[in-house]
Amino acid sequence: KVHYYEWDISCQLKSPDCFEKLAVTVNGEAPGPTIRATLGDTIVVAVHNKPETENTAIHWHGIRQIGTPWADGVAGVTQCPILPGETFTYKFVVDRPGTYLYHAHYGMQRVAGLNGMIVVTVPDGFVEPFSYDEEHTVLLGDWWHKSVYEQATGLSSNPFVFVTEPQSLLIDGRGMFNCSLAPSGTCNASLPDCALPTLFTAVPGKTYLLRIGSLTSLSSLYFEMEGHPMMVVEADGHYVRPFAVRGLFIYSGETYSVLVKADQDPRRNYWAASHVVGRNPSQTPSGKAFVSYAFNGNNPWMPPPTAPPAGPAWNNTAIRVEQSRAIFAHPRFVEPMPARADRTLLLLNTQNRIDGHIKWTINGVSLMFPATPYLVAMKRGMKDAYEQRPPPDMYDHMSHDISAPAPTNGTVGSPVYRLALGSVVDVVLQNSNMLNNKSETHPWHLHGHDFWVLGHGEGKFNPAADAWRLLNVRDPIMKNTVPLHPDGWTAVRFRADNPGVWLFHCHVEAHVFMGMGVVFEEGVERVGRLPSSIMGCGRSKGLH
Numbered sequence: 076k077v078h079y080y081e082w083d084i085s086c087q088l089k090s091p092d093c094f095e096k097l098a099v100t101v102n103g104e105a106p107g108p109t110i111r112a113t114l115g116d117t118i119v120v121a122v123h124n125k126p127e128t129e130n131t132a133i134h135w136h137g138i139r140q141i142g143t144p145w146a147d148g149v150a151g152v153t154q155c156p157i158l159p160g161e162t163f164t165y166k167f168v169v170d171r172p173g174t175y176l177y178h179a180h181y182g183m184q185r186v187a188g189l190n191g192m193i194v195v196t197v198p199d200g201f202v203e204p205f206s207y208d209e210e211h212t213v214l215l216g217d218w219w220h221k222s223v224y225e226q227a228t229g230l231s232s233n234p235f236v237f238v239t240e241p242q243s244l245l246i247d248g249r250g251m252f253n254c255s256l257a258p259s260g261t262c263n264a265s266l267p268d269c270a271l272p273t274l275f276t277a278v279p280g281k282t283y284l285l286r287i288g289s290l291t292s293l294s295s296l297y298f299e300m301e302g303h304p305m306m307v308v309e310a311d312g313h314y315v316r317p318f319a320v321r322g323l324f325i326y327s328g329e330t331y332s333v334l335v336k337a338d339q340d341p342r343r344n345y346w347a348a349s350h351v352v353g354r355n356p357s358q359t360p361s362g363k364a365f366v367s368y369a370f371n372g373n374n375p376w377m378p379p380p381t382a383p384p385a386g387p388a389w390n391n392t393a394i395r396v397e398q399s400r401a402i403f404a405h406p407r408f409v410e411p412m413p414a415r416a417d418r419t420l421l422l423l424n425t426q427n428r429i430d431g432h433i434k435w436t437i438n439g440v441s442l443m444f445p446a447t448p449y450l451v452a453m454k455r456g457m458k459d460a461y462e463q464r465p466p467p468d469m470y471d472h473m474s475h476d477i478s479a480p481a482p483t484n485g486t487v488g489s490p491v492y493r494l495a496l497g498s499v500v501d502v503v504l505q506n507s508n509m510l511n512n513k514s515e516t517h518p519w520h521l522h523g524h525d526f527w528v529l530g531h532g533e534g535k536f537n538p539a540a541d542a543w544r545l546l547n548v549r550d551p552i553m554k555n556t557v558p559l560h561p562d563g564w565t566a567v568r569f570r571a572d573n574p575g576v577w578l579f580h581c582h583v584e585a586h587v588f589m590g591m592g593v594v595f596e597e598g599v600e601r602v603g604r605l606p607s608s609i610m611g612c613g614r615s616k617g618l619h
C-alpha cells in the first residue's frame with residue numbers, strides 16, 4: 076500500500092509552552108502529523124518548502140532506506156537542501172514494524188519544532204510477543220525561547236555562547252512556562268496550546284501500548300507515570316526481553332514501546348512527567364501531562380490530588396547505565412550477530428578549541444558538511460568535493476587521559492570512513508572530559524543501519540585487555556541510537572551492507588552542529604541512478 080502525503084513546511088507563531096515563538100511547522104503543526112503505515116508499505120511525502128527564509132530537509136529516523144539512500148534526508152550528506160519555494164518528494168519503504176521518528180536535518184532546524192513520529196504496525200497474521208488493548212504515541216521534546224538562529228550563531232561565535240538549558244519540556248508538543256518570568260505580552264498562560272495535555276484516557280482494566288519517542292535537542296529524559304509502572308517491550312523497532320521500570324530513561328533519537336495497565340483508582344487523575352537527567356535541571360521545570368481514567372464523574376481536566384513526581388537525581392549516572400545494560404533482544408527475535416568484526420573504529424569524543432571556536436571532534440576531526448552532498452560527490456567520483464584523506468580509525472588510547480581535555484587542537488574537515496561493502500564494523504565510542512573538565516551524555520545515532528549494542532563500560536576502553544569478554548554477544552539488542560554515558564564508553568557492531576553514504580552522529584542538535592559526527596560510505600558504486608532532485612548545490616549544480 077502507498078501512503079501519499081502533501082506537507083507544507085512553513086514558519087508560524089506558536090505558543091507550545093504559553094510563550095509565543097516562531098516555529099517551523101508541518102501543515103501548520105509542530106510536532107507534525109504521525110505517519111501510520113503497515114510493514115512493507117511505501118511512504119511518499121511531497122515536501123513543499125514554503126518559507127522564504129528557510130532551506131529544509133527531512134530525515135526519517137530509524138528507517139534504513141535500503142535501496143533508497145537518496146531519501147535519507149540529510150542536507151550535505153544525501154541531498155542538497157530543499158530551497159524556499161521548491162518541492163522535494165521523499166519515497167521509501169517501511170521494512171520493519173516499530174516506532175520511528177522524523178525531523179528536520181538541515182542546520183539546527185530541528186530545534187524550531189519540525190519533528191514527529193512514524194508508527195509501523197505489523198501485518199495481519201503477524202503475532203507480536205505481547206498483547207494490549209489500545210495504543211498511543213507520546214513524543215517528548217525540549218523547547219527554548221531563544222530562536223534557532225540565535226542558538227546557532229552563539230555556537231559558531233567567538234566568544235562561544237552555548238544554547239543553555241531549555242525553558243520547557245514538551246509532552247506531545249505541549250508544556251507550560253511560568254509567564255511571570257517572561258517579558259509582558261510574550262506569554263499567555265490561558266492559551267489553549269499550552270494547557271497540559273491529557274496523555275491518554277484510560278479505561279479501567281485495559282492495557283495500553285505507549286509508543287514513546289524523544290526528539291529533544293539537548294536533554295536526556297526520565298519519563299514516568301505516577302502509580303503506573305511500565306513494561307518495556309520494544310526499543311528502536313526491535314522487540315526486547317520485557318523488563319519492568321518505574322520510569323524510563325530515554326535519550327534523544329530513541330523510541331521505546333511500553334505496556335501500561337490501567338489498574339489504579341479510577342476516580343482521580345495521575346501525573347505523567349518528563350524530567351531532565353544528565354544535565355542540571357534547575358533551569359528546566361519538568362514536563363507534565365495528565366493520565367485520566369474514563370470513569371463516571373471523574374473530571375479529565377482536574378489536576379491530580381498529589382504533588383507532581385520529582386524524578387531521580389539528575390546526576391546519578393549509575394542508574395542510567397543500569398537501564399542501558401538491562402536491555403536484551405527478545406528471545407524469539409534475536410538477530411544473529413557475526414562473531415567478529417573485520418574492522419574496529421575507536422572513536423574518541425572530545426571538545427576542542429579550533430581557531431578560537433569551540434568544536435566537538437571525533438579522533439581530532441570536527442565534521443563540516445561539504446557544499447556538495449557526499450552521496451552525489453562519491454557516486455560521481457568528484458574528488459575535489461570532499462576531503463580525500465580518511466579520518467583516523469583509532470586515537471592514541473595508550474597515552475590519552477580521558478579525564479583531561481583534548482590533547483590536540485583538532486581540525487575541521489569533511490572526510491569519510493570508507494567501509495568494505497558487507498564487512499562487519501565495530502565502533503567503540505569513548506567519552507572524555509570537555510574543556511570545562513566535565514563529561515556529558517551523547518546519544519549516538521546511525522543512519523541507514525541498526526547496530527548491535529555490545530556493551531557500555533566505565534572509564535577508558537582498552538582493546539588489548541579483556542574488555543571484549545565483558546560484552547554481550549549472546550542476545551544483544553539492535554538499535555539505531557544508543558547513549559554514550561559520561562566518563563564511559565559504548566561499543567556497537569554493524570554490518571556495512573546498505574550501499575550509500577550515512578551519517579553517524581551525536582543526536583544533541585548543538586553538538587552535531589559543532590561537528591560531532593562521522594560519515595560512513597559503503598558500496599556507493601552499487602547505488603542505483605541518483606534522482607536529480609537531490610542535486611543542484613555545490614559541484615552538483617547543473618547535473619542530472
Ligand SMILES: O=C1O[C@H]([C@@H](O)CO)C(O)=C1O
Nearest residue numbers: 237426509510511515585586
Ligand atoms: O557543547 C557544549 O558546550 C557546553 C560547555 O561545555 C561549554 O560552555 C556544554 O554544556 C555542552 O554540551
